[in-house]
Amino acid sequence: MQAPGNTPALAPRTAVAAAAVDEGERRRRVRRSAILFAAIAAVFYFGFIAMMLLRAAK
């Protein structure tokens, strides 16, 4: 892993630090995917109600 500006990244050289980086990245992925699926559920909920409203407006 290389830090910006060709400076060698020191922290990730140890296994613990690498694991911490991975853990941080995993936490972000968990949060992102949970929000994505919650958004999909919300789209289905409001989408069906919106479809009924549009149908009634015709």
Added chain:
Amino acid sequence: MAEHQAHAAAHDDHDHKPHGWRRWVYATNHKDIGTMYLIFACTMFFIGGGAAMLIRLELLQPGLQYFDPQFFNSLTTMHALIMIFGAIMPAWTGLANWMVPMQVGAPDMALPRLNNFSFWILPFAFTLLISSFFVPGGAPAGGWTMYPPLVLQTGASFPMLIFSVHLMGASSILGAINVVVTIMNMRAPGMTLLRMPLFVWTWLITAYLLIAVMPVLAGAVTMLLTDHFFGTTFFTAAGGGDPVMFQHIFWFFGHPEVYILILPAFGIVSEIIPTFSRKPLFGYETMVYAVASIAFLSFIVWAHHMFTVGMPLAAQLFFMLSTMLIAVPTGVKVFNWTATMWKGSLSFEPPMLFALAFLFLFTIGGFSGLMLAMVPADYQYQDTYFVVAHFHYVLVPGAIFGIMAGVYYWLPKWTGKMYDLKLATVHFWLSAIFVNVLFFPQHFLGLAGMPRRIPDYAVQFTDWNVVSSIGGFVFGLSQLMFPYIIIKCIRAGKPVGNRAWEGAHGLEWELPSPPPYHSWTTPPSDAVIARGAAH
């Protein structure tokens, strides 16, 4: 072995669990939450089963014996809601909580606090629902399908019904999000998608179904709520609304819901049959594709539940043919399970017995489903006991036997002790015989024209109703053996090793029995994963 001991020793350092009531109320551990889900589901199974036995008591003879028709209809409605949302779905979530992290090599579920929240919603939802028996007008009696305009005539329990359905839906969606996120992000390195056990695969697909369809049910009941209290007319014909549209929306949720109830059972049976056949699962990848195909098809068959409302011929043909198409991937699965057993070294411990009963009896339910899929035949069967027989064959020897098979399979892993195999075998035979005594005669009653959802019937239906009721009483009472066997196992079972069943494969069997409080704090090595994924 040394690797296991080292792993167990590593886990001891992390075994700091809270004690007393805090352990359960503030639980974030996947095993504790899984246990709570399973206890909750078992409680609801007996409450819903009690309602079923009251139904069979009333139907033991023609005429009105014990209950007025309104209360009888409340019993059928509540039996369905409690069994579907209170017993089967939480039981699957409980099994997912226990097994998914252990099977994918993760220390816990990805979102432990959300996990706690999604469980603790359920007791409130069902307290609200069941307490509706005590409000003026009684519990909801319009059927679990909640069709308007009938459901809009519900008394004071209507808002309780709607709110509790919202709560159940929220719990299911949050639980499903947790399962998907765990499987997609928490797998151990080397645990590729096509190395995952079938139970994990079926739960992943089930979770996608849940995320897609539970909000649809929530949307439908929200619109019922506004029709009832806020003057909208989404489903009220007098105001320009369309009651049939509710049926379309409901069954767009309802048919995938059937697969939500059954797909994890496919996964469990796919774990158990190879174990007790001492052979790898035949056609692992085709099993995965078959489950995915069934899930996809479940979205395009919903109107087969409502052929008689009147729909264009093209629509009837489409829904009839798409429904029949489901037989193809289902046939693939039944073939693969049978081929797994072919020339295997079979033994018949209780999990295998329940899995085999699942295989035979679920197939009967599948065949009667094909009969119902044919439009002209469905016009005759619609709203008769044939339909009741069909879906109970799918859900009792299907979903319930699948859950029991799973519990009997993994109970030695969870407790570190072996249960009383003889008693569990007696439980199996009582269940397998009397579930048929209970439901098979209902095919005859339906074909003879007995309508469903009635507390009284013409005298020519008496004989088979008596048989069915006797089957119901014995089946119901024999289920009391299930918690007894579990409690006896916890208190006095004989200790078992890591691999409680000789032919078992999978990461969960690499952990000690009982497993440490946190499952895989150190990810399993690739060799351990490869050994577990021996399919």
